[in-house]
Amino acid sequence: MITTKNCIIRLSRYKNALYRLQALGFVKFFSDNLADAVGVTAAVVRKDFSVFGISGNKKGGYQIETLLEKLNSILGKDRLQKVVVIGAGHIGSALMRYRGFEKEGIKIAAGFDIDPSKVNRSSPVPILPLEEIKGFIKSHGIKIAVLTVPDIAAQEVVDIISASGIKGVLNFAPLRLKSPEGCIINNVNLEIELENLIYFVNVMEKTK
Amino acid sequence: MITTKNCIIRLSRYKNALYRLQALGFVKFFSDNLADAVGVTAAVVRKDFSVFGISGNKKGGYQIETLLEKLNSILGKDRLQKVVVIGAGHIGSALMRYRGFEKEGIKIAAGFDIDPSKVNRSSPVPILPLEEIKGFIKSHGIKIAVLTVPDIAAQEVVDIISASGIKGVLNFAPLRLKSPEGCIINNVNLEIELENLIYFVNVMEKTK
DNA sequence: CCCTTATTGTGAAAAATATAACATTATGAT
DNA sequence: ATCATAATGTTATATTTTTCACAATAAGGG
Numbered sequence: 001m002i003t004t005k006n007c008i009i010r011l012s013r014y015k016n017a018l019y020r021l022q023a024l025g026f027v028k029f030f031s032d033n034l035a036d037a038v039g040v041t042a043a044v045v046r047k048d049f050s051v052f053g054i055s056g057n058k059k060g061g062y063q064i065e066t067l068l069e070k071l072n073s074i075l076g077k078d079r080l081q082k083v084v085v086i087g088a089g090h091i092g093s094a095l096m097r098y099r100g101f102e103k104e105g106i107k108i109a110a111g112f113d114i115d116p117s118k119v120n121r122s123s124p125v126p127i128l129p130l131e132e133i134k135g136f137i138k139s140h141g142i143k144i145a146v147l148t149v150p151d152i153a154a155q156e157v158v159d160i161i162s163a164s165g166i167k168g169v170l171n172f173a174p175l176r177l178k179s180p181e182g183c184i185i186n187n188v189n190l191e192i193e194l195e196n197l198i199y200f201v202n203v204m205e206k207t208k
Numbered sequence: 209m210i211t212t213k214n215c216i217i218r219l220s221r222y223k224n225a226l227y228r229l230q231a232l233g234f235v236k237f238f239s240d241n242l243a244d245a246v247g248v249t250a251a252v253v254r255k256d257f258s259v260f261g262i263s264g265n266k267k268g269g270y271q272i273e274t275l276l277e278k279l280n281s282i283l284g285k286d287r288l289q290k291v292v293v294i295g296a297g298h299i300g301s302a303l304m305r306y307r308g309f310e311k312e313g314i315k316i317a318a319g320f321d322i323d324p325s326k327v328n329r330s331s332p333v334p335i336l337p338l339e340e341i342k343g344f345i346k347s348h349g350i351k352i353a354v355l356t357v358p359d360i361a362a363q364e365v366v367d368i369i370s371a372s373g374i375k376g377v378l379n380f381a382p383l384r385l386k387s388p389e390g391c392i393i394n395n396v397n398l399e400i401e402l403e404n405l406i407y408f409v410n411v412m413e414k415t416k
Numbered sequence: 417c418c419c420t421t422a423t424t425g426t427g428a429a430a431a432a433t434a435t436a437a438c439a440t441t442a443t444g445a446t
Numbered sequence: 447a448t449c450a451t452a453a454t455g456t457t458a459t460a461t462t463t464t465t466c467a468c469a470a471t472a473a474g475g476g
Contacts, residue, residue, distance in 0.1 A: 008407050012400040013384065030423065039384050043465060050425060058424045059472045076406045083402065094302035095398070100382060104399045143409050144402065167412060168405035174308060176221065176247050184408050186401055190303070191312045192220040193394055194291065194352065197376035198284045199216050200392050201351050204375060238453065251435060258455060266441045266454045
């Protein structure tokens with residue numbers, strides 16, 4: 001199923017919202033319930049569903065349980081996803097300790113750092129020397145890496161890990177990386193996010 | 209100047225790319241140089257510039273220094289931007305220690321946490337009790353907050369800080385917050401970013 | 417059993433965004 | 447001084463995305 005990044009982000013939000021609705025005791029929902037919960041319109045919800053051949057019952061809405069199964073299957077959440085974190089600095093270490101991924105079925109299999117003093121094979125998420133990453137990726141069949149190395153090292157690391165089998169990179173280094181053939185790079189750029197916020201806050205202040 | 213979020217993100221990227229070009233010794237550039245550096249087309253660069261009344265010289269391109277001044281002014285980088293971080297957990301603490309903001313003219317004025325054991329008034333970024341946030345925001349004129357509290361607390365905190373004068377929130381809690389009147393919320397959702405990557409990597413694998 | 421109502425599913429319209437095309441103009445060579 | 451060239455700036459075109467509108471239809475009441 002081919003579609004846009006935004007659409008898939010919405011699917012994730014639908015999934016999360018449905019879990020919340022389910023926790024509140026709901027069993028079924030209508031497109032406008034979900035739309036409200038996620039902050040889109042009902043038409044968008046139904047359109048997104050139709051792209052993936054998801055159908056409900058006229059006048060009856062959708063079953064939460066069925067929908068969650070479908071969304072989880074689409075999003076690959078019906079199996080454990082193993083990822084590695086590269087760079088055990090402030091951000092990388094925080095991600096390795098963050099509990100939020102577990103409950104989403106995402107397991108950080110290991111961290112890697114070039115600095116030998118950071119290596120710790122016995123921590124909950126073992127931190128290994130960068131030299132071992134190639135072998136680790138291959139032997140564990142890891143497809144996804146989170147990159148929190150200094151920007152100067154980022155491109156080199158991407159090229160190495162992509163050659164070792166990584167297909168997707170979540171990049172925290174504040175620069176745009178050239179993505180090797182067959183490798184998807186999503187960027188999380190906190191500086192730019194803040195700049196953006198600052199810009200729009202300033203604009204709001206001025207036009208007020 | 210009213211425009212889209214994507215356009216402003218591109219301005220940030222232009223700025224970053226121009227600094228890199230400048231560091232390499234360049235003094236001027238053409239729209240296609242910058243386009244290559246940022247990963248867009250030359251037409252987009254010129255279009256974005258024209259939206260902000262930025263002009264260059266036919267056949268001569270643009271002066272990096274002049275451009276940087278303009279971009280920095282548009283993005284509010286001609287003055288120090290003070291922000292607060294709310295929530296001193298793993299992610300919040302990492303952000304407070306992260307050096308990347310400083311060089312972008314963004315200063316984390318303080319962190320806040322509801323847990324008294326996290327309070328530390330003498331650390332480089334002082335961590336203060338959450339009760340003090342209202343006064344701090346007002347007395348320091350803070351407009352921007354980074355929110356790294358547990359999702360269950362996020363909406364309440366947003367409502368409080370918005371009432372105290374916060375106009376922009378960078379939210380790390382993995383749920384969509386209702387933005388109070390006059391308050392902009394940008395979301396950084398790491399779980400969703402990873403899910404997204406996982407989806408597209410899977411799609412790629414299948415269609416291969 | 418029919419009629420009203422509420423909701424889906426989709427096709428068409430509108431809006432937003434990105435791309436391309438090209439007329440304009442400054443530069444430098446002849 | 448004129449001409450060819452190279453790059454801008456903007457208008458036009460195409461594409462993508464969102465929104466709207468409504469026909470189809472299942473459920474429930476009378």
